[in-house]
Amino acid sequence: EDQVTQSPEALRLQEGESSSLNCSYTVSGLRGLFWYRQDPGKGPEFLFTLYSAGEEKEKERLKATLTKKESFLHITAPKPEDSATYLCAVRHAGGTSYGKLTFGQGTILTVHP
């Protein structure tokens, strides 16, 4: 059974204080690890897809990396508008041709000005 564990559950940062979020996973036949951002009362917003160990993706202050067992979402010099819940999900070679996602519990990030 696929498992995704995110840590920490909650992270409070001062504006400009860089940090990292962790996503540990076990999956049979990984077909992508996804990072999403979710604001309160909204659906998740797609950030990154990583497919193989060693891969990195960047977007503004965010950088996602992937190893065979975990992924990190690095946040450099965060701003208050980066406050959100960050979700990690894995897609495996499921029963359908388009594999379903298994989500972690999320990390609630709060950035104080």
Added chain:
Amino acid sequence: GAVVSQHPSRVICKSGTSVKIECRSLDFQATTMFWYRQFPKQSLMLMATSNEGSKATYEQGVEKDKFLINHASLTLSTLTVTSAHPEDSSFYICSAGVSNQPQHFGDGTRLSIL
């Protein structure tokens, strides 16, 4: 802009009412859509996979007679919560995707059953 539209965004209704939620892919044809449920401060739990033109595949523990899914076209899937009760109150979110592209999510429907 949003590529998946979900409607309504909020529903408040009496116990015993059936509620229909629509999920539309705006910029692409989605052969597969997914329906999730999210409780406060918890992550998304997949309820079912909706395939255009065929029966939905439900996750273990999800009652298919309770949560009716219809995917009649490549751009529209509907979730009907039949005879809803207070314990069905939750945040329901749909997603859609194409082939190996990332899933894009709607903005969710907050369902409150009185």
